[in-house]
Amino acid sequence: MVDFDRRDFLKATGGTVGASLLAGCTGNSSGSDGTKVGMVYATGGLGDGSFNDQAQQGLIKAKEELGIAYEESQPENNSEFASMQQQYAQNGSFDLVNCIGFAQKEALQANAKEFPEQKWTIIDESVDQDNVASYRFREETGSYLVGKMAGMLTQRDFSAGAGATTQGTNTVGFVGGIESPLIKKFEAGFQAGVKSVDDSIEMLSSYVGSFNDPAAGQSQARSMYNSGADIIYHASGATGVGVFRAAQDLGKFAIGVDRAQSVTQPDFADVILASMVKRVDTAIFNSIKAVVDDNFKGGTTTRLGLNDNGVEVAYGDQLGSEIPQDVKDALSQARESIIAGDISVPTQPQ
């Protein structure tokens, strides 16, 4: 009857545990203002060195600067979104629930209606409900800039770190995660940037079908590099690690996404030319700050682009200094032109 003992033990201790849990809920940590935030990540989870980790940065910043408390959930697949969102709304003590990634849209549409009192934020999609604040990015503009860089570099002999480009190849590549309108925006911007250098540059493109499959990313990147691509840009979350690995294996370059990946994936800093940083952290921090300031933007979609540093190019930690100045100048010029509206970047691949 060991089992009975265990339950007895739990019964005796349950009160203490419950009390300590409750203490955590009311946020008794020093400097707390009592705001409590829930977070449901995209599949792929924390530790992807990319999208989800970037989102968490905003949460941590909000904790440090605003003194909020938070809880996180990491779903394993798309069918878990609905119930993970609900566990926060059911709880009733969360002032805001952040839903990371477009895949949560359908689940949130239903839950926002079911829990009208709950405030929600969704990243990368728009949900048209009064209690949902939507944040989206102009990914195509940042992708255009790294596309321009890739296009200029593939046309010359350039070597740095563990990678090199060859003048004759004239080919670049794009590896996407799941084929969707959002990831197509990355592809479209990249393509437009490449073609703005020279229309004859070939762009290979493929979708892995997952944001969490480095092995598949590696094999697709390998075949692209073997077909002549000098530089591959990925928009595929944790899958992208495979792209970096392939670049290292074959002595080519890669471009990271969402975070400065030469910093977050230091093992591959010698092949990462730059990263198209998407400031999901800014969006999360802003949405939390809005709730703390009693200024929640429910029912609206905020779009973050180059001008408000919602997206930006971060040169590689290790390779950035070796990128020729004329390439960097061309990028800052293009950036100004996009902000000024002189260049309009397509959101769908041609």
Add this chain to the structure above:
Amino acid sequence: MNDDSPRATTESQPRWRRTLSRLVDASAKERMVISVAALVLAVAVGFVIVVLAGLAATCATKATVLGVPTPLCYDPVAVYHELFLGAIGHPLSGNWTPLHFRMAVTLQNATLLVFTGLAVAVSFRAGMFNIGVQGQMVLGALAAALATIHLGGVAPSGVLGTLVLVPVGVLAGAVAGGLWGALPGALKAYADANEVITTIMLNFVAANFAYVVVSSWFTPPDSSLVQTANIPTAAYIPTVPFAFQPRDSFSLLGLLFAVALVVGVAYLLARTVFGYDLRASGEQPEAAAYGGVSEKQTMVASMTLSGALGGVGGAVLVMMVQGRWLANLPQLGFDGITVSILAGNNPLGVGFAALLFGVLKSGSAAIGFGTDVPPSLVDVLRGLVILFVAMPEFFRMIGASLGVGGDVDA
């Protein structure tokens, strides 16, 4: 003369054989005690792992275990408190009702696992290793979604529509899953293809086939995911008034259906001619063949039944939980293998094993919600419980198949 007594035979056997036969001959009561002891042991081992991981991790605030400050990052007591009690909504915390959201999650997981667990159990009893329940479930789910969506246009709405659409969806799931299961059955019966290999491979075929079909023809244009349209409201398995709410994605009727299938399959195996043939082919294929059982037909039939049960699981997943077919369905088919082993391939046991799984699954989510323990560590703890509880049954199955022990039919 003593040589003929079973006791003496046992003594002369090697040690592993004696241990196995001890397991095989264990009575139901002994097996329950073994399971409980295994559970306690798994908790103890997991407890140590949480403590060690809590020592190794870095964190801003150290955990206070039972009111005592510790150098640990994770509180092992809180972890197990959540793992077992979180799943049923903390019954000791006051204001508790059994109709809690967490309970819905637990029962929802358990309900779905009953179908895939039964599917695996039926094939195992027939001596076939159906590793392909996942694929059968995926296609069953797709068939149920497409059938209800397309029939939804002509079917009446309201209760009448439900009376038409739900059975149609379940039937579509059963047919699609059954046909997909029959394929490796036929391949084994008529081409001698190993069903373990073919069913594993057909999982990939099913997943990718469904993905391409849905992304090419059935994904709504404004959708950013690969999925079908929503099934009509009338095609949802209805919820019982005063029980769980529709938003909980769980219906007591779904659970009742699962329980009915458990009883039905148990009856089928124990009391019908087909069930007898099936078990006989699984336990003594040669004797069964000699006794007039058609080996090939039984192979195909048992795999068809197994696949149909998996397909029904997919249909219930669509009509109770997801409301549509969605790429990357949860791995219920693979979990079903563990559920079945845990249950010793006994249909009635599948019900209890699925419930334990449901508690562990829902409890894992509660841990992620209530503590700072990383999800991968939660998976380790969950794996430990399953491993410890399933291992005695697993060895029992091996022992029985080796002919160890006195009473093979136990």
